Structures are given as C-alpha cells and as structure tokens.
Amino acid sequence: MTPRGRTGPRADRTDARGDILSSARELFSARGFRGTTMRAVAEGAGVDVALVPYYFGNKEGLFAATLELPVDPRAKLDAAFAEGVDGAGVRIARAVVGVFDDETVGPTMIGLVRSAMTDGTAHEAVRDFLVNVIVEGYAIHLDGPDARERAALAAAQIIGLAVARYVLRIEPLASMSVDEVVAYVGPALQRCLDGP
Amino acid sequence: MTPRGRTGPRADRTDARGDILSSARELFSARGFRGTTMRAVAEGAGVDVALVPYYFGNKEGLFAATLELPVDPRAKLDAAFAEGVDGAGVRIARAVVGVFDDETVGPTMIGLVRSAMTDGTAHEAVRDFLVNVIVEGYAIHLDGPDARERAALAAAQIIGLAVARYVLRIEPLASMSVDEVVAYVGPALQRCLDGP
Structure with missing residues (x-):
C-alpha cells in the first residue's frame, strides 16, 4: 500500500459509497434535509458530485440510505397509487x-x-424527511387545492397506526391480523385521501 | 409541633393527598396501571383506603392526577358521545x-x-392508561362485537394527529386552523368508529 499524499488524488479510495454516506449523515444532522445539497455531500466526501446520484439516485434515496431504511417509502406510495386514488x-x-x-x-x-x-437532530431530519418525501409522495397523486392538507392528514394516520400498533403496542390493535388492520385502516385512510 | 411517634397515628399529617400521589406514582411505575390497587396506594401512603376515592374518585382519576393531566380524557370522551355515535x-x-x-x-x-x-416505566404506565382509559372509553359507547377493535383504531388516529401536528409538527398540518383539522379528521375518525 502506498501512503496517501496530503493533496494528491484519492486513488486508494475504495469506499466512495461509504464516504458519501458518512458525509450525508453529518450534513443532514447539521443542516436538515432541505439544507443539504448533493454537491455539499460530495464535497464533504471528497468525491466527484456525479458519484452521489450514481449510488443513490436522488436526495431522497440518499437520505433513506443514511437512515438505513430497508424499504423506499416513496416507491411504495407510488405503487399504491399506480391503480388510482380509489x-x-x-x-x-x-x-x-x-x-x-x-x-x-x-x-x-x-x-x-x-x-x-425524541428531540434533537434525528427528530429534525426525520421530520424533514416525512414532510418532503411522505407528504409530497401522497400529494403528488392527489388532485385539488387541498392536496397537501389531505396528504399530511393521511401521513398522520399512518404515523398513528405505526405508533399505536408497534411502539405503544395498544391492544387489541397490536394483536390484530394484517387483514383485520387493513380492513379498518384502509377505509378511514381513503376517507382522508378523498377529503371532507 | 410534636415530633411524630414511630408507630403512633399520623395526627400531624396535613398532606394526605400529596402522600397518596407519591405512593401512586411509585406503584404505577413499578407495577403498571393494572397491577396497582387503590388499597396498595393507600397502604403506601399510610392513609385510610377511603381517602383515595375521596380525593381522586377512581383509579383512572388517580392515574390522571399522577400524570398531572390538566384534563380528564375519559370525561371528554363521554361528553363527545353524549349525543350519540353519529x-x-x-x-x-x-x-x-x-x-x-x-x-x-x-x-x-x-x-x-x-x-x-420512550422506553421504560413512563412508557408502560402511559400505554396501560391508553388501553384502559382511552380505548375502553371509546369502546363503552360503541356497539357490536368489534367495538374494542374500532376503539383502538380510533385511539390510534388521535395519537397520529397528536404526534404529527404537535410533536413532529408536520406541515401543512401543524399550521392548519382548528376548524380545518376538525373538518378533515372528524369524518375519517367517524369512519373508524363506524367500522368497515
């Protein structure tokens, strides 16, 4: 192995993806989702800016990766709306x-x-993510001047389901089958998507 | 002031209510809502068991007092259902x-x-409270074999609203007026109360 020169090209770098993630985590924490640019992440990682979309697609994908999200919520939403709002x-x-x-x-x-x-930067970053990815992810599929309001309320319902069933484990909700939960939550969520 | 005797009557006690609250906080934390009896709280406080209902009505009232809840959620629910489920x-x-x-x-x-x-005893105690007071507070006003399921889902919706609007402060939900929020949440919540 050659020792790395102070200002030379990082020819020995083998984990550009990992460096981008580290830089992104730092910037998202410090500046939030909106305040972070792909260019700043690339600069922080010392890589070419083109490598960020190469590995992560877009800023949402990058943020999801820093959260180590095992699924892409935006893709799930798009799939759910693919057959229409009904x-x-x-x-x-x-x-x-x-x-x-x-x-x-x-x-x-x-x-x-x-x-x-919890308070702090995780809180801020996740909130930004919810607003920018989840709420917008709903709103883009809804019509009408109040699309974002309905989207935010729909997001609130899903948050309530997640908190009540999985964090607080409120019974009988925590023990209900998937089909039961869907039968109850689905229509109430639809009511929210359709608006008052 | 007379010094208190080791085993004598606590004639100098002037804050029975405060002692009951301290005992209740300790027991609710250690044993949860269900595992705590009014009698055990009275014993822990060194007061006659009749003083607990005298000050706090029932166990729900006692728990609400330990949380320093500024409102009685069960009474609010009863009032909302007083004119019927519709x-x-x-x-x-x-x-x-x-x-x-x-x-x-x-x-x-x-x-x-x-x-x-958050994890820990506060979490457990609040969860117990939600199940025993809020979910039951809904269910008692609903008909049908799935009253508790609908009650739990309704509770989940309210939790989602509280978390999204007040904790995460998701926009545009956080900035909507009371009337706007009611116009959107009311019908979705009603859908939940009415069932699939």
Missing part, C-alpha cells in the same frame, strides 16, 4: 403493515418511528 | 385539538405524548 387507502395500509410486520425490516422501521419522537 | 368523530376531533392547541394545558399533553414514546 382503493389507494387499502393498498397503502397493506403496504405499511406489511413492512412493519415483517420480521426482517420491521424492527428498523419501528426504531425510526421511535427516534423521530 | 357526529362523535367531529366532536372528539374538536375536543382533542382544543386541548392540545390550548396554550395553558397543551404543552403538558404534548409532553405526555412524547414521553409515551
């Missing part, structure tokens, strides 16, 4: 419960929800 | 937003929601 409530409820009930990825998601409730 | 969604939404938006009592309620998310 029935999206049931499809979203099924997707959410499917992810949280999954014994591989569920614990990570539950930990994320819990950490969003 | 329209209860809107009335509950209005009561909840009214309490959390209130600048005097709101911060205490928000702190309670936040503390329920």
